[in-house]
Amino acid sequence: MRVAVLGGGSFGTALASIAATRGARVRQWMRDADLASRINERHVNDRYLPDFLMNPSVEASADMDLVLDGAELVLVAIPSGAFRAVVRQAAPQITRDTLLVSTTKGIEAGDEFHLMSQILEEETVSRHIGVLSGPNLAAEIAAGHLSASVIASDDEMTRARIQQVLSCDHFRVYASNDRFGVELGGALKNIYAIAVGMAAALGMGENTRSMLMTRALAEMSRFAVARGASPMTFLGLAGIGDLIVTCSSSLSRNYRVGYAIGEGRSLDEAVEALGQVAEGVNTVHLIVERARRDGVYMPLAVALHQVLFEGVDPHEMALSLMRSEQGSDVEFTLPREAVLDAQRRAARTNPQDSRDTLT
Numbered sequence: 633m634r635v636a637v638l639g640g641g642s643f644g645t646a647l648a649s650i651a652a653t654r655g656a657r658v659r660q661w662m663r664d665a666d667l668a669s670r671i672n673e674r675h676v677n678d679r680y681l682p683d684f685l686m687n688p689s690v691e692a693s694a695d696m697d698l699v700l701d702g703a704e705l706v707l708v709a710i711p712s713g714a715f716r717a718v719v720r721q722a723a724p725q726i727t728r729d730t731l732l733v734s735t736t737k738g739i740e741a742g743d744e745f746h747l748m749s750q751i752l753e754e755e756t757v758s759r760h761i762g763v764l765s766g767p768n769l770a771a772e773i774a775a776g777h778l779s780a781s782v783i784a785s786d787d788e789m790t791r792a793r794i795q796q797v798l799s800c801d802h803f804r805v806y807a808s809n810d811r812f813g814v815e816l817g818g819a820l821k822n823i824y825a826i827a828v829g830m831a832a833a834l835g836m837g838e839n840t841r842s843m844l845m846t847r848a849l850a851e852m853s854r855f856a857v858a859r860g861a862s863p864m865t866f867l868g869l870a871g872i873g874d875l876i877v878t879c880s881s882s883l884s885r886n887y888r889v890g891y892a893i894g895e896g897r898s899l900d901e902a903v904e905a906l907g908q909v910a911e912g913v914n915t916v917h918l919i920v921e922r923a924r925r926d927g928v929y930m931p932l933a934v935a936l937h938q939v940l941f942e943g944v945d946p947h948e949m950a951l952s953l954m955r956s957e958q959g960s961d962v963e964f965t966l967p968r969e970a971v972l973d974a975q976r977r978a979a980r981t982n983p984q985d986s987r988d989t990l991t
């Protein structure tokens with residue numbers, strides 16, 4: 633199979649190498665022609681994965697036409713801020729039969745709420761669009777740690793071909809037909825990784841981490857289900873799986889940004905020190921705005937937004953979250969409204985016992 637990877641960052645590099653190891657002819661596109669020549673000479677992406685010896689057959693290039701020439705599969709590993717522009721540039725070389733897969737975990741900035749796979753649909757004629765997402769820290773994949781991901785597509789051919797070309801002794805690919813659920817899982821968990829990183833730096837314990845992650849999952853699935861995704865997807869690798877890894881590892885850039893803020897740095901300082909993309913910083917803006925418009929209850933995302941952009945102190949934010957309403961644990965079995973109604977009835981019966989913060 634002829635594979636083109638668009639993006640010279642860490643994830644694109646790790647995936648390019650896996651596909652090459654599986655015997656595909658792989659070309660990787662990046663803006664930086666010097667980096668491309670160094671990769672071709674030494675087989676190391678010294679900017680993003682300096683300790684990883686890539687499969688030597690991966691051919692790096694800054695010439696997009698060359699990289700896309702004859703490609704049957706195109707993996708797009710470009711941060712969300714540049715995703716549409718790069719796809720637009722690639723579009724003339726993409727046919728109806730090209731398998732076209734986003735590996736990006738973000739949402740497009742702007743009034744419309746666009747996921748990356750929707751951009752692929754809008755900008756190209758491909759009929760084989762998919763999303764690859766899961767607990768996939770690029771540095772760990774590069775180091776050969778056993779890992780798994782999800783290919784989500786409505787198209788069974790796309791799912792099966794990606795499973796063939798990207799699975800190897802240290803990487804497994806599971807299939808899903810819930811493209812939006814998988815894509816939203818990958819984008820949303822970045823928000824909560826920032827919050828959990830911040831909590832860790834503030835010295836909070838493992839109970840706190842567990843509470844944050846589990847309530848994050850409730851929030852993520854609530855938002856995604858309101859947009860047509862299946863709640864079951866959040867039980868899988870692209871939901872809880874990715875949330876676990878990103879909220880537990882200092883290899884996660886989103887976690888690191890949160891940690892730096894918890895240590896007292898400003899958002900700008902934290903992002904600058906990182907020097908790479910932490911998608912959650914933009915995603916939290918877009919999600920909070922969309923959740924407000926659609927009336928989806930997302931207290932953790934709103935609280936994080938207040939800390940990042942509205943000058944609220946993280947301790948104050950934590951206290952106000954602890955005093956906020958106590959709803960249902962799993963609202964797909966016990967609806968949140970039913971719990972709140974019962975609390976209101978109880979408060980009318982025993983006003984002296986009720987908390988004034990209950991809504």
Ligand SMILES: NC(=O)C1=CN([C@@H]2O[C@H](COP(=O)(O)OP(=O)(O)OC[C@H]3O[C@@H](n4cnc5c(N)ncnc54)[C@H](O)[C@@H]3O)[C@@H](O)[C@H]2O)C=CC1
Nearest residue numbers: 640641642643644709710711714736737768769770908909
């Ligand atoms: N690094 C990881 O562990 C994983 C990353 N992802 C997702 O993959 C996407 C890409 O991330 P990474 O590969 O980690 O990124 P990275 O931060 O390692 O590198 C980003 C790459 O995109 C390129 N780029 C940025 N703006 C560009 C533009 N305007 N035109 C062309 N190229 C541009 C940069 O030059 C660089 O090669 C992100 O959405 C991320 O969430 C997904 C799974 C794992």
Ligand SMILES: O=C(CO)COP(=O)(O)O
Nearest residue numbers: 766767768769884885886
């Ligand atoms: O998505 C990731 C792991 O699955 C990588 O997370 P970061 O972008 O926070 O590094």
